[in-house]
Amino acid sequence: MRILLVEDDPIIAMGLREGLLRERMQVDHVVAAEPAEQALLLTAYDLAIVDIGLPAMDGLELIRRVRRAEVRIPIMILTARDALDDRIVGLDIGADDYLVKPFPLPELLARIRALIRRGCFAAGSELTYGRLSLNLATRQAMFAEQALELSGREWAVLEHLMLAAPRVMLKNKLVESLSSWDSELTANAVEIYVSRLRTKLSACGMHIRTVRGVGYRLEESERAS
Amino acid sequence: MRTLRRRLLLALGVPLLALLAFSMWLDYRTAALLADDINDHNLNAVAVTLAEHLEESGGGQEIELEVPEINPLTDDSPIPDQTAFALVATSGRLIAGDPAMAALADSAGTADGRHHDALFQGRMFRVASYRAHLSREEATLAVAQTTASRDAAIMPIFMRSLWPNILQLFTTLAIIYYGVQRSLRPLATLGARIAEHPVTDLQPLSMHDVPDEVAPLVESINQLIGDLRHKGESQQALLANASHQLRTPLTRLQTQLELLADTLGEDARQRFVPLMETSRQLSHFTHQMLVLTRSARDADPFHEFQPTDLAALLEEAASHFLDAALAKDIDLGFEPATAVVPGSAWLLRELLANLLDNAIVYAPVAGHVTARCGTQVSGEVMLEVEDDGPVIAPEVRERIFERFVRGADTGTPGTGLGLAIVAEIAKRHGAEVRLIQNYSTGIGKRFQVVFPTPRRGHRHAEA
Known part of the structure; x- marks a missing residue:
């Protein structure tokens, strides 16, 4: 994974770089928007982390420009301003997620992993979460080295949970997207698929947590209680 | 409700009604004077005719005089007018006519061709005095006529001038009412515009179509809006700055602490946990302070709802x-x-x-x-x-x-x-x-x- 970090504060940049390196990600760091624009146009990064408050051209303008140039990689915004407008504008012009400083480093890393996962899914290659992976081409679900037998609906549920993780997958969204995928589906039916999937995954050290009244979250068992 | 319209209508309408009253009084007076003039003219004619007769007859002892018919001023008179006369010598001796009228003739005798109103036998008479030159002496001729037909003539004359007056007045009132309504319409429009002006966007009011008289008012409102906007903007800038200045060092601190925590042995880690917790609390508190400040209306008037x-x-x-x-x-x-x-x-x-x-x-x-x-x-x-x-x-x-x-x-x-x-x-x-x-x-x-x-x-x- 190759990541471009655009951050003008040297100490924050140093910390983020080290955090990302520990996750075995390659990091290129630039301190201004202008070289970042060049780098994004010339190099195939998997993700960009962009601080909004940059010296000359700001981060929002950078995102606007690279999106106009058809650069489709996931972009994560960091901001030290708490004004909502920045965040909304950021997401509107094509950023994929944002974090307000200061943030816990693990949260940034989890969000980045989720963005990269979604990036891979969008590219149609592979969807991975922890040691679980879905090969989108062969439609083969793998845990570690073992193949998992999943029905079509179970696959679809797992795909949605993996895409949402570490966020909660809303149950009504799940019902909605599974219904459009095939015929009408009830909430009860979705519960049954989730329950079957839960049984199959428990053997792999994965856990589907029910969040009362809202939906489900896929977790690695270390996190599960 | 003290509306401007009401004030204007009162300020114009009340004096106009007073003016109408005065003008009616004036009209009545004019009508009365006119009726007097015509009546006096007729009386004069009678007096002159009588005087000529007297002078021709030489003013003998037995003067037989017929008072000629006087054309009434109006046929509407409720009672026919009575006419009387007296011829009085300068000495005060009644030469001819009604003895009761001698006093009137006398008192009027000082002048020639004078007219005056006088109460006579309980009725109001108009008296014309005329100096007659008799062959033997100078005398005064007084011709009197009751005023019934004269009085009856005043009203028709008065009415004739009253109607145009009233018509004119009410036309004027209507014009004023319409004019006031029409001239105040821009004010009403402006009022509605101010009322509809959204509180949050702090845009100045448009000066388009604002009458000159209220332009200073709108300008002061705009000044106020501008001040508020300016204040809000500088607060915004201050907050954005403060936010950046607080969040950047906190991010440095927290990131470095978290990285460090991963490399520590169990013993050092024990001591480290409260440190990290403190850093998180500080971050949380900073965020809350900034949110609290920004959620206040005066600090941030620009929230779009x-x-x-x-x-x-x-x-x-x-x-x-x-x-x-x-x-x-x-x-x-x-x-x-x-x-x-x-x-x-x-x-x-x-x-x-x-x-x-x-x-x-x-x-x-x-x-x-x-x-x-x-x-x-x-x-x-x-x-x-x-x-x-x-x-x-x-x-x-x-x-x-x-x-x-x-x-x-x-x-x-x-x-x-x-x-x-x-x-x-x-x-x-x-x-x-x-x-x-x-x-x-x-x-x-x-x-x-x-x-x-x-x-x-x-x-x-x-x-």
Whole structure:
């Protein structure tokens, strides 16, 4: 994974770089928007982390420009301003997620992993979460080295949970997207698929947590209680 | 109601009515004088004719005189006029005529061709005096006629000039009324425009079509709007700056601490945990201070109020608060139902976050926290967060929404700003925060935020 970090504060940049390196990600760091624009146009990064408050051209303008140039990689915004407008504008012009400083480093890393996962899914290659992976081409679900037998609906549920993780997958969204995928589906039916999937995954050290009244979250068992 | 229109109509109408009264009086006087003049002219003619007769006859002892018929001024006279005359010598001797009239002739005798009104035998007479030159002596001839036909003639003359006067006056009043209405229309339009002017956008009022007289007023309003806007903008700049200046070093600190923590041995790590916790608390407090400052209207007048889906905020919060709840083994649940209010999504997200923070902190380990939203039958939209922690003691209950006031249990982490933020944001949305507690068991409380029911013609929730 190759990541471009655009951050003008040297100490924050140093910390983020080290955090990302520990996750075995390659990091290129630039301190201004202008070289970042060049780098994004010339190099195939998997993700960009962009601080909004940059010296000359700001981060929002950078995102606007690279999106106009058809650069489709996931972009994560960091901001030290708490004004909502920045965040909304950021997401509107094509950023994929944002974090307000200061943030816990693990949260940034989890969000980045989720963005990269979604990036891979969008590219149609592979969807991975922890040691679980879905090969989108062969439609083969793998845990570690073992193949998992999943029905079509179970696959679809797992795909949605993996895409949402570490966020909660809303149950009504799940019902909605599974219904459009095939015929009408009830909430009860979705519960049954989730329950079957839960049984199959428990053997792999994965856990589907029910969040009362809202939906489900896929977790690695270390996190599960 | 002292409207400008009423003032103008009163100020113009009352003097005009007074003017009408005066003009009527004047008209009456003119009519009376005119009737007098014509009457006097007729009397004169009679007097002259009589005098000529007298002079021709030489003023002998037995003068037989017939008073000629006098043309009445009007046929409307209720009673026919009586005529009388007297010829009185300078010596005062009555030469001919009605002896009772001698006194009148005498008194009038000093002048020639004079007319005056006089009471005679209980009736009002008009008397014309004329100097007659008789062969033997000088004499005064007085011809008198009752005034019935003259008086009766005044009214028709008066009426003839009255009608045009009244017509003119009411036409003038109508023109004034219409003119006032029409001239005041720009004011009414301006008033409506000011009333419709949204409070939040702080745009100056347009000077287009503003009458010169009220232009200074509109200019001062614009000046005020400009000042407010300027103040808001500088506050914004200050806050943005402060936010950046506080958040950047905190990010440096927290990132480095977290990286360091991973490399430490178990012993050093034990000492390190409180340090990291302190850094997180500092970050949290900074965020809360900034939110509290920004949620106040005077610091940030620019929040755009848009239809905001509370259910979506609840669903979003599920991802953010799940781990904090799991850390205390709390069962965090949500009951989102249709609930849309005009508001600022950012502020409402902070409101919910503070309620959830609070509930998770005060709920017991392995307790329950539930966030709900919905629309009640009355149309009221509510958002509430329930926890099964202990109730808040009545003596602090009233003060929990104040800044830096905390419940009795100070052993729990918290800044004392959370509920102040909730109160401030609720106020900004015109919403009411209620605390519903289960006093019978002493366990369980709900913070309920009730939003105002949308009214017709309701422009802004914060209005």
